[in-house]
Amino acid sequence: MIGSAVRKLGDGISGGGRFSIDSDRITRWTLSAFGLVLLIAFWEAVTTVLSLNPKYFPGPMGVVTELIRIWPAIVAALPNTLSAALVGYLLALTLSIVIAIPLVASDRLLNALMPFIIGTNTVPRIAMTPLVIYWVSFYSVSMLYLANYVMAVWVAFFPMLIAAIDGFRSIDEDTENMLEVYGATTWQEFKYVRFKNGLPFIFDGMKIGFVLAMIGAVVGEFVSGTFGIGSQAASAIGRTSIARAFAIVLVLGLISTGVVLIVYLIESKMIFWRESSIMGAE
Amino acid sequence: MNNKIEQQSRTDDTESVDYTISFDSVDKVYGADTVAEESVVALEDIDLDVERGEFVSVVGPSGCGKTTLLHMAAGILDATDGSVQINGVDVQSPQHERKEVGLVFQHPVALEWRTVRKNIMLPVQILTENGAIDKDMSYYEDRADELLSLVGLEGFGDSYPNELSGGMQQRVTISQSLIYNPSVLLMDEPFGSLDAMTKDELNLELLRIWRETEKTILFITHDLDEAVFLSDRVVVLSPRPGEVADVIDIDLDRPRDEDTRGTTRFVELSAELHKHFKSLQ
Numbered sequence: 001m002i003g004s005a006v007r008k009l010g011d012g013i014s015g016g017g018r019f020s021i022d023s024d025r026i027t028r029w030t031l032s033a034f035g036l037v038l039l040i041a042f043w044e045a046v047t048t049v050l051s052l053n054p055k056y057f058p059g060p061m062g063v064v065t066e067l068i069r070i071w072p073a074i075v076a077a078l079p080n081t082l083s084a085a086l087v088g089y090l091l092a093l094t095l096s097i098v099i100a101i102p103l104v105a106s107d108r109l110l111n112a113l114m115p116f117i118i119g120t121n122t123v124p125r126i127a128m129t130p131l132v133i134y135w136v137s138f139y140s141v142s143m144l145y146l147a148n149y150v151m152a153v154w155v156a157f158f159p160m161l162i163a164a165i166d167g168f169r170s171i172d173e174d175t176e177n178m179l180e181v182y183g184a185t186t187w188q189e190f191k192y193v194r195f196k197n198g199l200p201f202i203f204d205g206m207k208i209g210f211v212l213a214m215i216g217a218v219v220g221e222f223v224s225g226t227f228g229i230g231s232q233a234a235s236a237i238g239r240t241s242i243a244r245a246f247a248i249v250l251v252l253g254l255i256s257t258g259v260v261l262i263v264y265l266i267e268s269k270m271i272f273w274r275e276s277s278i279m280g281a282e
Numbered sequence: 283m284n285n286k287i288e289q290q291s292r293t294d295d296t297e298s299v300d301y302t303i304s305f306d307s308v309d310k311v312y313g314a315d316t317v318a319e320e321s322v323v324a325l326e327d328i329d330l331d332v333e334r335g336e337f338v339s340v341v342g343p344s345g346c347g348k349t350t351l352l353h354m355a356a357g358i359l360d361a362t363d364g365s366v367q368i369n370g371v372d373v374q375s376p377q378h379e380r381k382e383v384g385l386v387f388q389h390p391v392a393l394e395w396r397t398v399r400k401n402i403m404l405p406v407q408i409l410t411e412n413g414a415i416d417k418d419m420s421y422y423e424d425r426a427d428e429l430l431s432l433v434g435l436e437g438f439g440d441s442y443p444n445e446l447s448g449g450m451q452q453r454v455t456i457s458q459s460l461i462y463n464p465s466v467l468l469m470d471e472p473f474g475s476l477d478a479m480t481k482d483e484l485n486l487e488l489l490r491i492w493r494e495t496e497k498t499i500l501f502i503t504h505d506l507d508e509a510v511f512l513s514d515r516v517v518v519l520s521p522r523p524g525e526v527a528d529v530i531d532i533d534l535d536r537p538r539d540e541d542t543r544g545t546t547r548f549v550e551l552s553a554e555l556h557k558h559f560k561s562l563q
């Protein structure tokens with residue numbers, strides 16, 4: 001039940017789809033590249049044929065030109081945003097695993113906290129951004145950028161926690177009985193079975209998690225106005241520089257895709273016993 | 283050589299009959315401790331003693347509590363009333379020695395990320411860490427090799443479970459339950475999910491392993507012919523609540539082989555068992 005919720009969330013973000021590296025991967029990659037080129041050509045054609053005002057509806061060429069023009073500004077703004085997203089992501093990942101262990105080890109603890117966890121996961125956590133910024137500014141205005149880190153953790157943590165809980169719990173009854181016959185301790189259950197068995201779930205969570213951490217960090221900047229690529233995007237939109245906003249979104253998208261791809265590659269190396277899915281959805 | 287004789291001489295030595303697995307007036311009621319739920323009596327007044335070295339099968343219609351019976355012997359489930367003992371020790375008491383019991387499930391439980399050899403060694407790692415066994419790791423590593431050849435899996439030690447067929451995976455599970463040399467082997471329809479040919483082949487192999495390792499086996503199955511072929515005694519459970527309806531002695535000669543199934547005695551015993559079974563429904 002929880003797992004399907006996570007997977008649905010993944011669907012919403014990634015659009016689902018299952019890509020795997022195997023015999024006919026070349027065909028698939030070729031088709032993907034072809035689809036992408038077709039889409040870009042269509043976009044360019046629409047803007048040209050309808051002679052849309054490039055100020056409001058820029059075509060792909062306009063976006064790329066703008067991207068090249070503002071590249072130095074993007075490079076300057078990226079480190080802040082990326083470090084908030086990455087550090088927040090790794091922190092959320094670590095927390096999710098560390099917290100999932102006692103929850104799975106104790107049914108009572110899990111039952112007591114599950115309503116809170118599911119409830120918080122369902123809430124649009126992004127809506128808490130102003131509150132988070134308020135609290136951080138209360139602590140230190142000069143360290144307002146910390147709000148972006150907090151937002152990254154806050155947005156990414158719960159789906160990854162649920163993925164970890166789901167993963168650690170997903171051992172079948174016979175395996176559980178087998179461990180009991182051997183008299184395995186709770187720790188031995190984790191060490192020998194639950195950690196490895198939960199990996200596919202955890203990697204699914206990690207793929208969704210980075211995208212969410214990025215959203216948290218960028219929205220944090222939107223609202224706090226601290227220097228970074230998110231605040232650059234917000235000011236671009238504020239000044240009706242649509243091409244610029246598109247260029248920034250393009251960069252963010254490429255970075256997220258890159259990280260998801262890296263996670264996928266690590267996954268297919270680590271989980272050699274089954275096929276990995278490139279998106280966090282099956 | 284002949285198991286029956288060996289078993290006989292052993293019991294003579296110890297004077298009193300030496301029961302390895304012993305159910306004494308065992309009841310199992312599900313939901314007995316909750317007020318809200320309706321309780322279900324799964325097993326009632328089970329008295330069953332399995333002698334050292336004996337091969338006993340339990341048959342019965344689905345839902346008669348066969349698996350429950352086995353899980354109680356394995357210490358996975360508590361008896362509601364009465365006691366279950368292995369080698370004279372209550373399975374729920376702290377003195378119960380886990381290394382005395384091996385359990386084989388209906389479905390193979392090999393871990394996908396461990397090689398066959400490492401799967402077989404898993405119980406050794408757990409039991410050693412918990413101080414339940416104290417022989418050298420190298421002793422068990424040698425034993426794993428012996429078991430691999432005993433179950434016909436030479437050369438597959440470094441394979442992964444998903445590279446093996448269902449029948450081969452079940453051989454891994456059997457080796458895993460034998461690695462720490464338990465005196466008792468509990469088997470829950472271990473060949474239930476295999477095709478008929480593989481099943482017959484593994485039946486013969488199980489008899490050979492049993493003869494060579496001199497285990498006490500409690501075997502659950504819904505296949506009456508399989509029960510007759512393998513066992514010294516077949517226990518018939520009645521459904522809801524599960525009670526011992528019949529115990530049939532199987533006096534077929536040992537060692538048994540492919541031809542045993544064709545003998546008149548086998549056909550008679552099988553017919554008798556089918557008749558008993560039918561009268562339950």
